Amino acid sequence: MRRKSDRIIAIKVLVGSEFINLVSVYAPQIDLSDDIKTLFWEDLDMTIQEIPRSERLFIGGDFNGHIGVDSDGYDMAHGGFSFGERNNIGVSVLDFAVAYDLLVVNSFFRKENHLVTFKNGSLKTQIDYVLTRVDNRRFCKDYKVIPSEYLDTQHRLLVLDVELKCSKWKKRKVGDPRVKWWTLTKEKALFLSERISRE
Numbered sequence: 001m002r003r004k005s006d007r008i009i010a011i012k013v014l015v016g017s018e019f020i021n022l023v024s025v026y027a028p029q030i031d032l033s034d035d036i037k038t039l040f041w042e043d044l045d046m047t048i049q050e051i052p053r054s055e056r057l058f059i060g061g062d063f064n065g066h067i068g069v070d071s072d073g074y075d076m077a078h079g080g081f082s083f084g085e086r087n088n089i090g091v092s093v094l095d096f097a098v099a100y101d102l103l104v105v106n107s108f109f110r111k112e113n114h115l116v117t118f119k120n121g122s123l124k125t126q127i128d129y130v131l132t133r134v135d136n137r138r139f140c141k142d143y144k145v146i147p148s149e150y151l152d153t154q155h156r157l158l159v160l161d162v163e164l165k166c167s168k169w170k171k172r173k174v175g176d177p178r179v180k181w182w183t184l185t186k187e188k189a190l191f192l193s194e195r196i197s198r199e
Contacts, residue, residue: 005043018056030064030065044096056164063090065092068087077097077103078107101134105140139162
């Protein structure tokens with residue numbers, strides 16, 4: 001896991017023989033300065049450029065923008081199912097998606113009851129999205145928004161169901177060591193990291 005900035009965290013996971021990159025973002029709110037917003041998009045731009053095109057990529061989080069109901073010229077990135085009216089930050093999200101051949105996954109599912117990701121009193125909006133590469137769309141099976149049981153939480157959890165079929169799963173042989181994650185020390189983590197790199 002690498003913290004890219006105060007607003008971006010990137011994790012690379014090896015599943016079978018395939019690398020999956022998970023990027024979590026928290027975009028600046030609409031009332032912050034343009035300099036802060038520009039810095040966020042530059043940091044996210046650098047993060048994506050560091051990820052090889054051959055690896056899977058999923059970007060999720062609070063983009064603090066509205067992509068709007070209609071795709072309006074963003075047909076490759078926007079599936080036509082969303083909530084509210086597009087604003088400038090939503091345009092930035094869609095422009096970023098087009099620039100990197102990404103799509104906003106939640107806009108490709110007709111989910112009338114699962115569009116609102118932020119609720120504050122009577123205000124209901126959709127500002128949380130998951131982006132992935134266009135060729136990953138077939139792996140995205142479903143998504144849902146889960147309200148918090150804690151009443152003070154304004155954001156709702158956005159969950160994406162992804163089904164990947166990774167080749168070369170190594171079957172565990174008798175005698176192979178198991179990783180007991182609850183006892184993982186720094187030394188054991190280093191040993192495990194070196195072993196995974198060798199294999």
